Amino acid sequence: MNLKNNRWIKKLGGIALSFAVLCTSCTPTFAATGSPDTSIERSLTIHKYRLEDMSHSTTEGTGQQTDVVPADAIPLPGIQFKVAKMQDNDHTKVDSTWNIQTVTTGADGAVTIRGNSNLPLGVYQIEELASPAVAVKADPFLVSLPLTNPAGDGWIYNVHVFPKNQIKPGPDIDKFVTELENKHDTADISESVKWIVETTLPDDVATCKNYTITDIIDTRLDYVPGSVKVYRVDTGKNRVLMTPDCYTVTEPNTANNRTLTVSLTDAGKKTAAKSLPNTKDKNAALNIEFNTLVNKNAEDSLGKPIPNGATIHYTNNLDIFFEPQSVPEDKKPEVHTGGINLLKVDADDNALKLQGAKFKIYRSEADAKKNINAVKDPANNAIDWEVTTDASGIAHFWGLAYGQKGQDAYYGDSTNYWIVETQAPIDNEGKPYNLLKYPVKVTVNSNSHAEANKIIVENIKHYDLPYTGGTGSLTPLYMGAALILMASGMSILFIRSKRNTEDK
CATH class of the missing domain: 2.60.40.10 (Immunoglobulins)
Known part of the structure; x- marks a missing residue:
């Protein structure tokens, strides 16, 4: 041999x-x-x-x-x-x-x-x-x-x-908010927030038996119908939008426990595989994007994170079922919102709380001075957000973004807003207080909504101006008229006396 x-x-x-x-x-x-x-x-x-x-x-x-x-x-x-x-x-x-x-x-x-x-x-x-x-x-x-x-x-x-x-491991999962790699963002109530679920693509994705992502939407968020988009991503981070026939979507509702489900179809699996092959330490991936609105339920957790995770369900092409993998609790992305409380009082007596004062809120002092671009009403985005003080003199703007993208709920920076009084309260004589002459700067952060941090806004009572007609105090007028008549009478007597002298 x-x-x-x-x-x-x-x-x-x-x-x-x-x-x-x-x-x-x-x-x-x-x-x-x-x-x-x-x-x-x-x-x-x-x-x-x-x-x-x-x-x-x-x-x-x-x-x-x-x-x-x-x-x-x-x-x-x-x-x-x-x-x-x-x-x-x-x-x-x-x-x-x-x-x-x-x-x-x-x-x-x-x-x-x-x-x-x-x-x-x-x-x-x-x-x-x-x-x-x-x-x-x-x-x-x-x-x-x-x-x-x-x-x-x-x-x-x-x-x-x-x-x-050994068989290859199942796909990994992660999730971001607003953009890839970002874990924190802020939003107004009723404002749309984009979430991005990222899952890796196994080598057998073209023939795997199941590739499904589920996401239970937090009760403080409302899913935006029809907002799902799916991208395949190669190891060079090139993103290609997949057509709707590549996946099925079950939108969240009460019956399914607010669960969003996105599953690759057979055509979608083959399309996703176009982003392969995986390379050392780099995997092709899917990006599943969708939008939610921060809703009124967030008022109960102002200044706190509203986290949202996701789970990947995968069965490989050998029909081996993998335990579902979820985004870890400490890696869930979050969005947060804040607010302020206003207390309207009499400038001379702060114990006197003023009802019926109305305010709008603006994101810049320049807009506030011009009364343009006010923050929109959470209940109706077509109109400006205007609040009215109640019998206790309280009004609040709850659901305001604060901090910046990338800053978490508890340690995010503060954000300044400006309030403008649009309607003065009425005093106990039925007369309006004076409107505030200038916008008032207020600051929103993780604690600004607390009762202890309420913003006191004083109103000055109306001024008593001179009467411009009617039956007011006429004594000064009568005295003036009498003086004029007396002066006129004296002038006549003086003229007559002078003529008599000249005649003699």
Whole structure:
């Protein structure tokens, strides 16, 4: 036998003893006790298992059905093997007179070739075919039919081999708010917020049995109907929008516990696979985007995070169900909103609370001075948000964004707003107080909504101006008229006296 073939045999021998395979002896051996009985039916059974930890596979197989497999070994269905008979005189070459068979393991992870006509005496090479769900396939190995028993004094006619390997892990999941990699943002009540679920794509995504993302929408958020978009993303971060036929959407409602469900269709799985292959330390991914509105329920948690997670449900192409993976609690993205309380009082007597004062709120002092671009009403985005003080002099703007993108609810910066009084309260004489002349700056943060931080706004009572008509105090007018008449009378007397003098 030439050197090349010797190296090849040595390699196969090493492969057969490698950690990935726990099987029969790779060197075909015929017992010294005599030739095998050709009348006994022969069979070859391949038992395929998966192991989470390959170090548990340390015992060489004997070819018997009673060979012990590790306790954590799990049968692996759907794996294909190519079985080829080797030439009797050269086990490195395939016997072309025997048809190569391709077999697939069943639900129990096993497959059997049976019958003497199917399995002539000889040596067979068993080669696992590639599966995108398997991390590293078992190395090819040789097995003799029949096989010498462990004692070396007889034959095993029904040979069992137990190749093992690891399957690839399921997809990972993460979630962001507003944009990729961002975990914190802020919003007004009724303002739309974009969420982005990111899941990695396994190598078998094109043929996997299930790829579904679920997201239970927080009660402080309202899903925006029809807002779902799905992108496939390659390892270079190139995003391609997928068409609606690539996925199905079940929108959240009361009956399904507010659960948004997005599942890839068969067409979608194949489309997603266009973003493969995965590379070292980089995986192709899906981005599932949708929008929600912050709703009135958020008023009960002002200054606190409104987190939202998601879960990936995945069954690989070997029909292996993976435990659903969710975004960890400490990695859930969140949105938050804040607010302020206004207390309207009399400027001279702060104990006097003023009802009926109305205010609008603005994001800049310039807009406030011009009375333009007021914050919109959460209940009706077509009109300005205007609040009115109640009998206790209280009004509030609850549901105002504060801080910036990337800042969490508790440690986000403050945000300034400006309030403008649009209607003065009425005093107990039925007269209006004076309106505030200038916008008042207010600050929103995680604690500004607290009762202890309410903003006191004083109003000055109206001024008593002079009467401009009617029956008011006329004494000054009468006195003026009398003086005028007296002056006129004296002037007449003076003129007459002077004329009399001149006549004389």
